[in-house]
Amino acid sequence: MKRFALLTLCLLVVLGTVLPVFASEEGKLLIWACPLRSSVMKELGNEFTTKYKVPVEVQEINFEDIRDQLGVAGPTGKGPDILIGPHDWLGQLIVNGLIEPLDLGKKEKDFSPVAISAFTWGKELYGVPYAIECIGLAYNKKLVPKAPKTWDQLISTGKKISDKAQQRWGFVVQQPDPYHSFAVMSAGGAYVFGKNPDGTLNPNDIGLNTLGGVRGAQLFRDLIEAEIMPLGVDFNTMTTLFKEGKVGMVLTGPWSFDSFREAGVDYGFAPIPTVDGKKPRPFVGVQGFMVSSFSKNKLLAKAFLDEYVITKETMIALYKKGARPPVYLPALKEVKDSDTKAVYQSASEGIPMPSIPEMNSVWSAWSNAIELILNGKLSSQQAMDEAVGQIRTAIEQSRKK
């Protein structure tokens, strides 16, 4: 009996020290941000705490883990109140029941329309957008004094620079990457999903194997055959080649600017050249703040966004760290940088990346198709037809559930 008395005593002492661990998180904001954005969020969070007397904690989580982790942590009550991510996560997060619709009231008008539409699902807004990005043509001014305006100009400029023996190339797009290829395919009218009459996307209408799509994919294969573009180059190799001055032009976005600048490359950024006289419409990605549907502080989280994040000062602070054009119009007006303006210009003519969950099967089937085309294994018509078939199957299968 003595043993049990002792045992229970030990137990109570230990319990006393352990219990405080589960203080409720009510009244405290927890934000999940990727390493790129966590430092600026920490600064902003501290500022908010000083001003509004509400503690803010920023947890740094790897970009690619945020979406999956939310699905695990959210339902058990261990998730964040607010997360920062791109709009194309929307579909998966919504059908998994993980994020909450927002209501910006009058402030919605102060945002770039393309950014608002990117974060809109059905009739409801699910995020506060703050930055936009899209790809364009980055060129090395030493090799390409003037950005080509048309695809033909791009080919003739590229030919002049290319020298296979010297490992020098006219143009590079990372492969096999549908995100970058889409811009050129879209010029001729290719689209991923068509639209329903009510403006939502229709996953049964896939327009990647339309004339424009096939022609766009073929243009890349032609560049390889003409030895203007190397085969099998990924993002890192592309960046290295560009930094070493071994490639004249690349398709990339603002995420590359820092490394180009650091390497001391005198680069320019221009819209993607027109194809057959038509303007390419690159995919647009929008970053924003979303509120977890498992947050215990929904009103607080929304008020934090409404009162503090949607202000010129915060939006400019976010812009300065992220170098992506702001989509809050009062903040955008203050931006003077020409690269940023060029990106915004490109983006406002682009198409928001579809955010419906079905995009997952689109990416993998589509990149397989691009790979087969670039490797010369299939004609572009065949490969795109096959990709569309795969996408249909995958969507049909996921519907069966």
Next chain:
Amino acid sequence: MNNSLTTQERRTLETRSKSSFAMMIKIIILGLMNALAIWAVLVLFQDQQYGMLTALVVGSLVIDYIYISDRVYSWRFILPGTIFLALMVIYPIVFTIYVAFTNYGTGHLLSKAMAIEQYTSRYMLREDFPIYDVEVFKDESEDFAFLLTDSEGRQLVAVEGKAVLLENTSLQPVDADADGVYDRLGDYERQSTLSIFPYLNKLQKLSFEHEGLELKMRSPQEFGYYSRRYQYDPAWDVITDFETETDYYAQDGNFISKNQDVLDIGFKTTVGWRNFKNLFTDRRYLEPFVRVFIWTIMFALLSVAETFVLGLLLAVLLNDPKVKLRGLYRSILIIPYAMPAVITCLIWRGLFSTETGIINNILLLPLFGKAIPWFQDPFWAKVAVLIVNLWLGYPYMMLICTGALQSIPGELYEAAMVDGATGWRKFQTITFPLLLSQLTPLLISCFAYNFNNLNVIYLVTKGRPAIAGAITPTGATDILISYTYRMAFESGSGGDYGLAAAVSLIIFFIISGITMLNFKYLRAFEEVPQYD
């Protein structure tokens, strides 16, 4: 005297006489564990994980009993292992089996109860009713009152769950310093927007009844009328959307209306054998599956064979006393084993790169005038993966062969020399058979390891290049595990954990078969004649 005690009694006596210090330590450790268990019970209770909770309570009681009672003495040594076996092996297996029979995946993540709660907790702002600007007032006991003003100047006072017209209440606003801003509302004192932030959690729970509708805080500056967006009726298992006035019936993990419209949030539910049926009856799944299966076996067999041959060769060479600096050579040859496989794979990926890689540009182009499309051609991609795996795997084989070689008694070779056997003959009749009999279990486990070698495949080729004509996204170098991975995380609309779990189960059965084979071999080895 002692002779008259039974063994049992003697043991009990010995235990009792053991220092009470050891007993104290035991009790402290047990106490700590129980405390941890109680804490975990509270957490599990909060998360409503009752199954886990029961298991935890029962488990802790059993542990306490076993370590306190003398009657089940021997269990004290078996128990820790058993617990870890249950946690690390049996639980994941049981869970995988369960998932294989569900639709768990994107769109079916939450349990049904949780999904329903997602709907029923949603309010919609009634935009057909006025929105009010709000002034917030607070009294000493931290209760709040609100003065609401709509765009037409109508004013309401919201307090204690009710909103009434300003005229009809005793609470009257006071502007003491006459600056046009009310300082007080009855006994309640004015609060700035800034100062109410710490109270927002409290305020989000408040709602005020007005003309049969709920008035709630929309933002720190505004109030609006809200009503529930959805309602769930358990009798019919139906969710009603008040905005569109549509009924959605629960069916196969979704809420579906009569017009086949599907509500966004689905739920997790069991689907019987459907995942397995899809795999084995649908050609679109079966064909890539068979293809991947064959390559998986080839990959595992070839990987074992090539690493074994190279490892054995090096081990035999370096076992020869005539070779100088053997220690140095061995150390150098071990290096690939010491490097993290992730880095090695990524380096190889760069080396193989068709246009920019060193292998093509420095070796093949100058020597043969021809580049190999390593990652673009299915055949060469397979060769590339095998080369990387050879690099990663031979040091292990070399190590175990070296060890095994040293255990072969020297007399055998002496006897062979007396009989006039050549070096090759000695290897053929002594070294190789003896090595093989010792190493077969290791080779089999190596096969099982490579069967599941996601690292190499995913880091070197990601399963690519794509197979022309395949209907599901499958690559030429995909092995079962990478194929499963892609299915789990890149399929249709995100993740299909159910289907992926079904494939994992199939892999599990294959590996179990191999393990069983392994055990059979092991038993056979007991009869191998011993030479010493």
